[in-house]
Amino acid sequence: MMELWCAPLPDKPPAPESLELPADLLERKRSDRHSRHTHASLAGYALLRKALQSHNAGWSLRRLRLTTWGKPYLPNGPCFSLSHSGGYVMCALGRDELGLDTELVRPRPLRLPEAIFSPAERHYVDAAADPLAAFYWLWTRKEAVAKADGRGFSSLFPDEKPGRSRVELAGNVWFLHRVRVETGYETHIASGRANEPILLRRTCLD
């Protein structure tokens, strides 16, 4: 079973020092000067810490490491993926590798580069009754797979069969799970198992 933790973005970002982050990650957070995502990123780590503490397994953010692609992981701990958008931060937690993406569905130009969107995907968005919703539905699926894969933006790819629940990428098979977390948000988790139950845990960080 996977867990999906969800919390409203707190009014104030948690102090980086309060999160018990490892020294290198703490230094990165301290040196952010105008990162738009610093507030939400710190809240994401606070949510992860809360999720880890709920298991009473001695897991600590102090042991966080980054892969060469910059994906954080916890050696000998559970797999996790963080995402934030609009007024929420979320954290997916599971035994096996996974990727989470949530997006607030907000108006945006629907420009779909060929490098990332196949003709079939572009047709899917163009022909949809609600093209904006269709875009975010497709995008969060792509991003969830890219985050599970661990290479982020580099592993986004045009899919000739938009909407399938099983995706192969770099020798791995990912199954997509849509989660209705909040009205106005589109959320997907990619994991290695089909039909994996997801336990939704709502909490606050204030």
Next chain:
Amino acid sequence: METLIEQLKVQIVEQLNLVDVNPAEIGTDEPLFGEGLGLDSIDGLELTVLLNQQYGIKVSNPASIREAFASVRTLAEFVQKNAPAEVAA
């Protein structure tokens, strides 16, 4: 190159609607994604659109521009190398 770098900073702020970022404050060598400017993948989508609209560069796949998206300087180098001559001039 310096003119292109400054131009890209302005275009990035405009294309991504970074309302609280002054282009002059963006470090030429600071990371664009994650820490640094703090862009995410959906911003990367917009940057590929920017490259096409402003410089006529058609990105073949996201992996090919990973290194170009490291900083404004690497992005400028990528534009110089890949933009059609009449656009880059």
